[in-house]
Amino acid sequence: MADLTHLRSLLDSQAASLQVPGAAVGVIVDGEEHVLTTGVTSVEAPAAVTGDTLFQIGSTTKTVTATAAMHLVERGLLDLDGPVRRYLPDLRLADERAAEELTVRHLLTHTGGFLGDIDDGDSWGADALAASVATYDRLPQLFAPGELASYSNAGxxxxxxxxxxxxxxxxxxxxxxxxxxxxxxxSSFFFPWEVAPRAHAVGHVVRQDGPHAAHSWGLFRDAMPEGGLASSVRDQLRYAAFHLGTATVDDEPVGAATRELMRREHVHLGAPWSGIGLPWLLEERAGLRLVTHGGNIGNLQLSTFVMVPERGFAVTTLTNSAPGKALGALVTDWCLEHLLGVAPQPVRLPLREPGPEYAGDYDAGQWTLAVDEKLTARFVLRPHLVAAGVEGMPDMPLALVEGTDDLTLATDPRQAIGRFLRDETGQITFLHLGGRAARRVR
Known part of the structure; x- marks a missing residue:
């Protein structure tokens, strides 16, 4: 049995240091499941986090949506490369040709080309999804389907x-x-009224005086397919075991061949991921193939989910404040090093001075990235989001990697996190950051 004593100590100490009120970690290694927890569900009404506490898992939900879609593909009810209009003949996009060419595979691989980050509605009615999709003709078509990958909640x-x-x-x-x-x-639910009577984590905003409970669910019904599931760490381990092929399931949603197809690279991306599956986000570390998909609900609840199928390994970290992303990375790194023998490689990328050609405004939909000549990116939220009390992001100091248009963090230049993209004339047209393509508007 793996000894996770030091991981437990790291979880306790780093959660406190990072101001993450509560967290749950699940690990599958050597055929065994382990659950570790720390802290409380809410600073206002503290209750200890357990393996059954529900957290909002955010975009890890996309892989659940994809599993359901691939179930339909397996049964011949959906054609992976068939046009979306075969099933939704009334679909309208801003670009008619794009609407004709759009396929199910484009949706699964974030290559649909229309704006990916869109506003949520305010309805819990059964028609919420249909009503949202009916507005897609208002979404800018940034590029043709299949031309480029850009992380897409709308897809x-x-x-x-x-x-x-x-x-x-x-x-x-x-x-x-x-x-x-x-x-x-x-212990996995979509609706807040299903979660409310059960032990669940509350999201937190971290301010100078510490974490404060947020009185917000963070989503409405139209956002369920891209991020709406609330789940316990034990259920996340059940889900991981299924996708690893180590669980015994009488009525499998999809078979082993389809699970492998979902984990295979279908789109080569570059930073921050090496590629995209259906729709797993793929990374490589010291020869290991990582199959991942984390989640973020309004910087209130953040999760990580990482599998190494060739080793029968998985780790997930569920948290209830924005620094939970850093905590999840620390937990994952510890597991890869101490359980799989993949030591971190200390690397500092060579940097170069930026020129004025990179400065400008890049439209990401719900925010604009204002990049100055020193490559500091300022996140400018749309006014209606500010009015709604959405927390902004701190400025991001970026740096160019020598000999490329690749970007890294100036404060931590160990890996590329994005790049500038040019058109055929050499003009910079997009800032591709964190998997999203933001179109240059100035």
Whole structure:
């Protein structure tokens, strides 16, 4: 049995240091499952985090949506390379040709080309997804389907609507029937009224005087396919074991060949991930292939989810404040080093001075990245988000990697996190940062 004593100490100490009120960690290694927890669900009404505490897992939900979609593909009800309009003939995009060319695979690989970060509605009605997709003709078409990958919440919202139409039932019902039920994920829910009577984590905003509980759920019903699932760390381990192929499941949502297809690289990306599967985000570290997908609900609840299929390994970290992203990275790094023998490689990328050509404004939809001549990126939220009390992001000091248009953090230049993209004339047209393509507007 793996000795996780030091991981438990790291979890306790780093959660306190980073001001993460509560966290739950699940690990699968050597055929065994381990659960570690620390802290409380809320600083206002403290209750100890347990292995059954529900956290919002954010965008890890996309892989659950994709699993349901691939179930339909396996059964011939969806064609992976078939046009979306075959199933949604009334679909309208800003670009008619893009609407004709858009396929299910484009949605799964974040290559649909239309603006990916869109506003949520304010409805919990059964028609929320349909109503949101009906507005897609207002979304700018940034590039042609398949031309480029740009992380797309809007694409997964559309995929959720496809599942509704093909199954003839609400998205949440279909996913429960296809994925959650067969995998025994009895502590996973989409609706806040299902979560409320159960032990659950509350998201926190971290200020100078410490974490403060946020009185917000963070999502409405139209966002369920891209990030709406609340789940316990034990259920996340059940989900990981299924995708690793180490679980015994009588009624598998998808077979082994489809799971491998989902983990395979379908789009080569570059920083921050090496590629995109269906829709797993792929990384390589010292020869190990990492299959990942974390989540973030409004910088209130953040999660990590990492598998190494060739080693039958998985680790997930669920947290309830923004620094939980850093905590999840520390937990993952510890596991890779101490359980799989992958020591971190201390590398400092060679940097070069930026020229004035990079300075400008880059439109990411819900915010603009204002980049100055020193390559400091300032996140400018849309006014309606500011009015709604959405927390902004701190300025991000960037640096160029020598000999390339690749970007790294100036304060921590160990790995590339994005790049500037040029058109055929050499003009900079996009800032690709954190997997998202932001179009240059100035």
């Amino acid at each position: 997964f919202r559309l995929l959720g609507r496809l599942i509704e139409v093909v199954c003839g039932e609400p998205y949440e019902t279909a996913v429960g029937r296809i994925v959650l039920g067969p995998l025994g994920m009895e």
